[in-house]
Amino acid sequence: MQLYHRLETDLQSTALGKYGKIRIATVPSIATKLLPDVLAEYSRRYPDVEISLVDDNSVGVCNRLLAGEVDIALGNLDTTHEQEVTFMPLLADPIGVVCTKNHRLAQFKEGVVWQELLGEPFIYNGTCQLLSHTPAYEINIKPRYEVGNITSLFSLLRNELGVTTLPKLAFPEYDNHLVWIPLIDPIVKRQIGMFSIAGRTLPPQVQLFTQLCSSYIKSLN
Template sequence: MATELKIQPLRYVLAVCEEGSFQGAALRLHRSQPALSMAIRDLEEKLGQPLFEKSYKGQLTPYGEYCLPRFRELVQQHDRLATELEHMARGHQGRVTLATVPSVASRLMPDFLAGFIRDYPGININLHDENAEFVCRMVAGGEVDLGISSTWADDERLSYTHLFEDNIGVVLHRDHPLADRPSLKWQELTQERFIANGTSRLLKHTAAASLVDNNDFYISNMISLIAMLEAGSGVTTLPRLAFPVDNQKLCFVPLSEPKLVRQIGLIKLANRTPSPSAQALEEVILKQLTGVTT
């Protein structure tokens, strides 16, 4: 069985060599010289060989010369590991994976993550943008640590913490006759060519459900959807965060009847302890994104 070595006696040996004497090492380390000498003597007994010459205190034996660089390497490795584990435990170092719906990824994450990375430079982040269903699946499957999404379906494996509400509105061309309205009722859209998209499921089980049931198009890709709307090929509904605010051809009109919102929250596995880095990200998300106004 290998000899078990404690780190502190190795530090004493290094200090004696650096100071040139047991007395100097004891003064530097704020230890009594007898206590330091006893610790080194115990180490020599464990190793089975003397480290210092008996007649010349502070001078290494040939065996001590062999051990010195190895002691130094072991102490340095110990200190690096201790620092790394401490940083990991405090959430200052590590890797965390986050999945969000695309609108949150593009509108909120740039500034949020820039600040987080500045405050936690030792944490590496992998960001995935997926639709709400896949965000929930990735969290449930353990593929990501955290998700920011609307709830797709009840899942006892997941824990959901509400963050904010995202208003649903009608998106249409700026030249459309309804574009200058302060708000719209769903009945005013029944004669329009309605283009359904991935977020249209939010209209299900509401008074506006018939818009989805009787839609003319379904386009899942946001780039293609925006192109169709810019061409004046129809109207759609989107959460406000999903609306491209810098688009000069389209406008967003709140839907007033029914007034609809998308509930956005933080999703994680219900019965799993998060890593310290994931816990750090979770705490900052809850602090900075709770109550965001869209």
């Protein structure tokens, strides 16, 4: 009888989201800027839920979700798969120009127009695709460098090999060598959110995580 009650309690706890596992894929900027506080609070409330976290680029997190590797993904949605997922918007992350603090573009503290980037050695990274449907797409056509790794990107930037565009969340909060300047023409923002497989009910522990994450982001605005 004691074993029966223990099993019943365990089942009830699982149904309430107190036990289980969450598998999350996220872009690095969210992993470093937004998730630490959310994960800390979630772990405090639900200490018996195991959390698996993997970071990838925006295409990668979506692919991991569609492949069944994770329960939920955080990032900017790859529109190629928008019919296959349910997207919950969280915030709009503005795009800006990144260069060294002694670069001529650093003088435009209030913002940079895209034409100022013409003639500059441009470093293309995965987030530059956000410019594709804007007049600024022209700077993507013939980049001097193309990198897929954020560490390599910042290394090239700090060594004054070029300039790039990045969402604000992807830029380090404190950097001695680089500066992030808003792109003001065109104004471009990436929509950050959580996405899951369309039509699939999330496990209780994952639902609790999405609610907490959403509440936390709203509290920042």
